[in-house]
Amino acid sequence: MATTTQKSGLTFKHKVGYAMGDLGGCMTFALMGAMVTRYYTNVLQVNTAVLATLLLVWNIWDAVNDPMMGALMDKMYAKHHNKNGKFRPWLLRAAPLLAITSIVFWTVPTLFDGYTMLVVLFFCKILYEGCYTMFNIPMGSLLSAMANTDGERAALSSARGFGSMIGNVIPMMILPQLLAKFGDTSKAFGIGAAICASIGFVFCFLHYYWTEERNVADTPKEEAANVKFTDILSVFKKNRAFLALCIHGVCICCMQYVGSTLGTYMYSDVLGNIGIMSLASVVSMPLSIVALLIMPKLAEKFGLEKVIRTCLLIGCGLYMGLFAVMMLFSVPAIVYLVWSTMASGIASVSILMQWGLVGEAIDYNELLTGKRTEGSIYGTFNLSRRIGQTVGNSAAVLALGWIGYDANLAAQSAGTLTGIKALCVLVPGIFLVGSWIAFRFVWNITPEIRAKMAASKAAKSAQ
Template structure:
């Protein structure tokens, strides 16, 4: 089997740089944009996130099915030719998702409260659908680039680096932009999103021209997959223990991570009175990935995926729990959360390679790969975690009594701290339980699976 090159890994990384830029703006700053710039209440914004993400989650498996069906049509049309299944969507989906993201951070003048809410719903849902159109095929790419578990780990690391860069850049740059536009917050958010949109578009194009699909599908395999139907595919996934483990862990981990991301601007602004220092977390958030990237494949090779992700999840949970009990101090938060982030980053980096393992295991169970369906279902699970994270952050702010652009009470400050630090501790502990007791792919079992599906 052809080995993946540095160019392939770099291209795969750039795809998630692009994804991460719009996603990072949404996860880290859209709630604050809605409450402090557009003028929507926190509770209304939280409900919007829940409803829109639930709808978006439904789209993900549908997009997976559509990807498989469209490939079947192209494969039948171009028999005896190599037909790429997923990479074409990097080109087709690049500009729609960028345009939608820019509109999401645009605040039209002269709208009343109801019209603002309608605008927010429309732009957020459209962005979510365009993001699904490009992200589901992109995520499925790893499964057709290689079947080697070590190479998949390296691809997962590359994607993790790309996603982290995409998510960190907004945290690094947006606070500095907002400081310059304190009287025109909406303008500051829009300028930042346009900048990231340009970078994202270029990143998608680079990714398209540098990734390669090396696992070739036979038309007959695709035809049989198409006839089985979506419902039967879901029935097999319920028996897929690695998929169940990854799903539970991802929901819990994303709940903690995304609530932390959404609440960070409030925590630094209100609890720490140091919004300008939030930019430092952009650098400290990038460092764990840079530290781990050169050694992650070696760690997985030595200890196996299960032991690596379970142990790191538990350590991250313990550190976040300790941080919650410590006094609120900017330097203390930055330094201790940095240590927690190192261990949280490990399962976050490796999860995409683990999804590819779930695809192999699914073929081992029923003889069908169905990358699009499985990745779509996994993306559905992630969107559920994101939906509940947005709901928790928005409604949580409302429940604790947050008042926009005002001095907060001690009760509100405690609530902000719990949402920022306490939930990540809880989420990482649930991830540890899932990986330790549900994931059943040992290195020996993984070799058996790969051997079986290639016979």
């Protein structure tokens, strides 16, 4: 059985370094969530039906390669015991590839037309997503290798939340201004992508240099064969907490990607002011900062999963209320921006803080199975998030066609505008209910189980 070697002293540098990981990754990935559909439809002029098919294929591949990457890291480390760590060597390899493939994706397809453009676009997206997976899976798995206690997991989750928040805000300040200045052009998207990729590259390297794998699973080489790609199947059978996280991952990403995929259409076509999107950070950043600062104390008093459930319900209520108001009245762009940003921001506390629960599910799985497979579990959790992304993103794009959106029209029909409102406001609220159900009725880690996990980890450390 594997033993665990623990190093003491999670430092401020470790926390900042861990925050740099999601900050750097989100500098390019945020564009994929909020701006890429407009790039497809308004710059590349991809038909919505063709685009929905491409998105389905892309996201199926993304869903498959996440757990494969995680299992590969577990298997490689169990076999070779790289002296530089289990996860950090992958970060060093992936960072430059992530920056390069991001720039290529937003520029190279614009040089082609017709079927050739579609083929080039297809492979550019495949390359970018492969490199993002190569960076994101070890970055996320690193939390469990750095944190030895519940307090450390909460601290690193908060740090990652800060990094994610900043990494998502900066691109959304840069690109809308470029679109407002240059319009929906390849120049605007290309310049924005190059700026974001360059900034992200720097932060990704800071993540590598300022982190340390303190909690190392010392699996004997003779037991390496016991680490299998199929181990994750037993996790779904035995680990209810992990199952709850996966359900949450599907629902919360559906909420997130439906809203972000169609956000530009709401601001541009319904509200008539796409430039105001840059101000969303003025509302979201202070809200996220306050949430991340007080979350550890609230979690300590009430329990992290209970606090997350409450935030999900509040976010759902805000979305439903906004939709009702928009059906009755003409809502100014600034009112929509503040209201919707508060709804998504409060609901997204679950996204910012879910990583601590993933670490807890990893510890719980080690208690149940005797194996510590951070990569496989984190990769499979990402699989659930990719499924949510696929459903949210692909369905949103298909829905654009269903509601009659036409990029060539100067103004959309009343029915189309109503459809955009429903997709951007009502649908996210519905998905939040599903996420709440997962934590209310499926999650099963109690204080008694936490005590057993702590005792098991202490016993292995003493071996």
